[in-house]
Amino acid sequence: MSRPRRASPPELASCPPNRQPDKETSPLGLTIAGVAVSIDGLDAMLHPRAHDLFRPFAERSDRYCAPPARIRVELADDASRWVVHQDGHEVMSTADPERLLGYLDWLAVSLALEASTQYAVFHCAALVRDSGAVLLVADSGAGKTTLTTGLMQRGWEPLGDDIALVDRETLAISAFPRCFHVDAASKALLADAAPLDWPAGMSGHARPTRWATGSYHVRTIAVVERCATCPSMRWPILQAQAAAALVSSAIRNQLPRSDVVRIAAQVAAGAKTCIRLRNGHLDGALNLIEGAARQ
Amino acid sequence: MSPTSHPQRRPDVETYVLPDGTSLLYDPANEAGHPLDLVQSLIWEYCDGACSADEIAREVAALAPADPAAHEFALHMLNELAERGLLLSPAQALGIP
Numbered sequence: 001m002s003r004p005r006r007a008s009p010p011e012l013a014s015c016p017p018n019r020q021p022d023k024e025t026s027p028l029g030l031t032i033a034g035v036a037v038s039i040d041g042l043d044a045m046l047h048p049r050a051h052d053l054f055r056p057f058a059e060r061s062d063r064y065c066a067p068p069a070r071i072r073v074e075l076a077d078d079a080s081r082w083v084v085h086q087d088g089h090e091v092m093s094t095a096d097p098e099r100l101l102g103y104l105d106w107l108a109v110s111l112a113l114e115a116s117t118q119y120a121v122f123h124c125a126a127l128v129r130d131s132g133a134v135l136l137v138a139d140s141g142a143g144k145t146t147l148t149t150g151l152m153q154r155g156w157e158p159l160g161d162d163i164a165l166v167d168r169e170t171l172a173i174s175a176f177p178r179c180f181h182v183d184a185a186s187k188a189l190l191a192d193a194a195p196l197d198w199p200a201g202m203s204g205h206a207r208p209t210r211w212a213t214g215s216y217h218v219r220t221i222a223v224v225e226r227c228a229t230c231p232s233m234r235w236p237i238l239q240a241q242a243a244a245a246l247v248s249s250a251i252r253n254q255l256p257r258s259d260v261v262r263i264a265a266q267v268a269a270g271a272k273t274c275i276r277l278r279n280g281h282l283d284g285a286l287n288l289i290e291g292a293a294r295q
Numbered sequence: 296m297s298p299t300s301h302p303q304r305r306p307d308v309e310t311y312v313l314p315d316g317t318s319l320l321y322d323p324a325n326e327a328g329h330p331l332d333l334v335q336s337l338i339w340e341y342c343d344g345a346c347s348a349d350e351i352a353r354e355v356a357a358l359a360p361a362d363p364a365a366h367e368f369a370l371h372m373l374n375e376l377a378e379r380g381l382l383l384s385p386a387q388a389l390g391i392p
Contacts, residue, residue: 240315
């Protein structure tokens with residue numbers, strides 16, 4: 001089977017300041033973690049880019065008569081920049097369309113996750129193969145995206161590289177198909193055959209060519225720490241240590257904190273293997289994760 | 296913590312016992328999680344105000360007769376639980392606000 005071809009990041013279309021306002025398009029309706037989000041005011045240049053960026057979350061906008069999270073983008077009076085409003089308050093302005101779209105990505109996802117009551121949200125990568133999911137719990141910069149992409153090249157399917165949604169009732173994880181945020185250092189580590197597409201005009205964003213479908217229970221938890229100069233190593237840890245790491249990585253939302261802790265404990269209780277992973281050499285780290293997942 | 300004091304768990308601290316015998320404590324006052332291993336979990340269970348610190352330590356030592364440091368470890372762990380604020384202070388245990 002041939003590997004998916006890696007698309008080249010497209011050049012960012014220029015957007016000169018003081019441009020004439022384009023005709024406003026219909027609101028962009030999104031469903032993120034079960035929460036409706038509407039982005040209004042996108043002009044004809046921004047709308048298709050935003051739609052591409054949010055593609056897996058995009059819904060028919062006529063379902064969004066009263067979304068709980070409403071974002072509005074307007075061109076400033078002097079047409080030199082875009083201004084983002086949330087709940088009637090200005091929250092950001094920029095003349096750079098890539099910065100604007102990156103901010104909208106962050107704001108829409110943040111608002112939706114904060115409003116979510118169905119999921120406990122953890123700052124983790126998650127992947128699945130053979131029906132069992134692996135959670136990679138790590139701080140920013142520890143290599144979640146690089147490890148996720150490396151595992152995808154080995155046949156794993158991603159559930160997310162940065163956010164894991166755990167259903168509060170079933171404790172199962174389903175895909176959170178947000179674009180990966182790939183910095184230059186991570187990009188340099190990725191092989192050309194990385195199964196990623198690059199949304200138009202978003203040089204730091206990449207989208208997997210496939211996502212896991214369905215929902216999965218966690219079989220392996222790896223608490224990851226980065227050490228670029230160390231060999232990759234792993235140690236077994238207690239389920240309680242894995243649970244505590246999950247609690248530390250939890251992102252606040254409408255779920256009571258005690259529910260989130262209970263969910264973290266239950267997820268750890270269901271895991272067959274819990275490890276601490278020192279993420280040094282990439283191939284070594286990937287081998288160690290796969291070895292832990294086979295136990 | 297004095298060996299004669301009777302350590303008592305704070306009632307608002309949540310305890311989750313995991314299948315491998317370890318426990319996760321959650322302190323809602325500062326939203327912190329505290330993982331406990333098997334022996335620490337056992338010590339935590341003893342902290343119901345009925346036994347003194349020394350009695351708890353002797354119980355733990357009796358379960359590990361080959362470990363000469365078990366008694367001292369148990370006392371150390373009780374102090375650590377107290378320092379983390381997971382136990383009632385002596386005044387709180389007596390109901391003094």
